[in-house]
Amino acid sequence: MAEIILHHYPTSPFSEKVRVAFGLKNLAWRSVEIPVIMPKPDLMPLTGGYRKTPVMQIGADIYCDTQIIMRELQRRHPELPLTPAGHEGVAEALAFWADRTLFWSAVGVVMGAIGDQLPEAFHKDRSAFSGRPVDPSRLKAMAPVARDQLYAGLAHVESMLADGRAFLLGGLPSLADVAVYNPVWFVLKRLGAPVPPFDKVPKVVAWAERLGRFGNGRPTDMAPGEALDIAERSEPDTPAGVDDGDPSGLKAGTHVSVTPDDTGKVPVTGELVTLNAHEIAVRRTSERLGTVVVHFPRAGFVLSPAD
Numbered sequence: 581m582a583e584i585i586l587h588h589y590p591t592s593p594f595s596e597k598v599r600v601a602f603g604l605k606n607l608a609w610r611s612v613e614i615p616v617i618m619p620k621p622d623l624m625p626l627t628g629g630y631r632k633t634p635v636m637q638i639g640a641d642i643y644c645d646t647q648i649i650m651r652e653l654q655r656r657h658p659e660l661p662l663t664p665a666g667h668e669g670v671a672e673a674l675a676f677w678a679d680r681t682l683f684w685s686a687v688g689v690v691m692g693a694i695g696d697q698l699p700e701a702f703h704k705d706r707s708a709f710s711g712r713p714v715d716p717s718r719l720k721a722m723a724p725v726a727r728d729q730l731y732a733g734l735a736h737v738e739s740m741l742a743d744g745r746a747f748l749l750g751g752l753p754s755l756a757d758v759a760v761y762n763p764v765w766f767v768l769k770r771l772g773a774p775v776p777p778f779d780k781v782p783k784v785v786a787w788a789e790r791l792g793r794f795g796n797g798r799p800t801d802m803a804p805g806e807a808l809d810i811a812e813r814s815e816p817d818t819p820a821g822v823d824d825g826d827p828s829g830l831k832a833g834t835h836v837s838v839t840p841d842d843t844g845k846v847p848v849t850g851e852l853v854t855l856n857a858h859e860i861a862v863r864r865t866s867e868r869l870g871t872v873v874v875h876f877p878r879a880g881f882v883l884s885p886a887d
């Protein structure tokens with residue numbers, strides 16, 4: 581069976597979301613470290629332009645964004661379901677809230693505290709990434725707002741744990757836990773506990789320690805060139821196909837572009853091979869890699885016919 585390859589870097593909180601899922605499932609995986617800022621010359625041939633972190637690769641299938649990475653992990657390794665039966669929608673919706681709302685409050689808290697220690701090149705890169713000026717004095721000024729928003733968000737998490745349950749949806753960890761862990765881990769790892777507002781949410785701090793004990797599975801390093809060679813040697817899996825009657829009206833084989841709707845808005849173009857409520861996938865061919873299929877979640881991505 582083809583190995584799971586994660587293209588990531590150690591300090592990336594979205595990567596930690598995936599690494600913890602590897603820990604929950606006790607999976608073996610290969611670790612390719614990518615740069616924290618652009619350029620990312622060994623990643624671009626795989627994704628066709630998608631620049632965010634992390635990206636998962638299995639053979640010639642490339643998974644962009646942790647939503648689709650989690651679905652694929654779940655499909656290939658169904659043991660210890662990340663979306664427990666009957667709670668799939670709740671888990672996915674909670675995860676999207678954590679990714680899109682809680683995460684940015686955590687970024688505001690961390691960057692307000694340590695932004696001025698980061699190099700100018702980082703600020704420039706993240707300004708281009710977010711489409712907003714990112715500079716240390718602005719980050720510092722926004723920090724109290726971010727702290728208050730993080731407090732409001734974490735108070736919801738604290739109340740989910742109020743009945744003494746070990747994890748957010750009950751006795752077993754799920755997608756909801758790993759998604760909320762991403763911003764919580766980021767703040768605790770970079771700033772240490774109990775920075776405000778963590779002094780107000782003791783159940784969240786205990787829950788994060790519990791989740792952290794699962795570890796990150798069993799990684800072994802891989803050189804970026806080896807990952808590219810694997811993509812070149814492999815054939816993509818048979819794609820799931822385009823749903824009849826999809827609301828977009830798009831058909832299999834259409835040349836399309838797929839672009840994140842929030843940050844890192846670089847379009848990826850290709851031939852549409854999968855489309856449903858949860859997934860978009862495009863087939864791309866290049867001289868270096870031959871044919872790869874690049875997979876995205878549907879939520880949070882703009883899909884349109886390309887010229």
Ligand SMILES: N[C@@H](CCC(=O)N[C@@H](CS)C(=O)NCC(=O)O)C(=O)O
Pocket residue numbers: 592593594595616617618631632633634644645646647679709843844
């Ligand atoms: N929605 C994306 C968000 C990923 C994301 O924003 N990752 C951050 C790092 S944790 C990033 O890409 N930062 C810019 C970079 O690494 O180039 C996902 O779920 O994977």
